[in-house]
Amino acid sequence: LAHKFLSKCGIDSKEEILSVGKQVNHVDVLIVTTHHILIIEDKTYTNEHDDQIIRYVKNMRSNDKKFSTDKKIKVCYIKTGDYVDSYHSSDEKVLSNRDCCSLRRRDLLELLQDCHQDKVMDMFYERLILVENEIVNCDPKDIFSWTQVKWFDYLYNELRKAGKTFDIKW
Secondary structure: OHHHHHHHOOOOOOOOEEEEEEEEOOEEEEEEEOOEEEEEEEOOOOOOOOOHHHHHHHHHHHHOOOOOOOOEEEEEEEEOOOOOOOOOOOOOOOOOHHHEEEEEHHHHHHHHOOOOOOHHHHHHHHHHHHHHHHHHOOOOOOHHHOOHHHHHHHHHHHHHHOOOOOOOOO
C-alpha cells in the first residue's frame, strides 16, 4: 500500500522507504525514500494557511541538516472532507508545481479498495465510503435534503464546469 501511495505521488514505487514520521518539523507526515522526501499535508476540512508548505520545504532544504541532502522534495496535499483544486506551489522558486500532487477522497478510495489487511485502514475506508455515499445518493431533485458535503461537491463541480479556477475558501 505504501508503495502504491508513493506511485500516486509521482515517486517510483520501487524506491526503498527509509523512514516515516509524523509531526516532523510541523509536517503532518514525512516519508523519506531512497531519492525523495515526501511531505504529506492532511487538510480534511481546512485549507493551507500562511504558506505553510512553502515554509516546510524551505525548512527541509536549509535549516535541518538531516534533510538538506540531494533528495528531491515532493508534496502530497490530502483532502478527504471536501473538494478543492489541486495544491499548487505559490512560489515556483521553492517548489515547482510538478513536485506537488493532491489526493482527494476518490483517489484514496481507489487506493484502499483492495487493501483490507488492517482494522484501522478498514475503518478509514468505511468512513470515506460514508462521505462518498452522502454525495452520490442525494436526490438531485430535492436540494433541500442535501447535506453540506453534497453542496460542496455540487458547487465545486459546477464552478469547474464553468471554467473557474480560483481558490475556493469554504
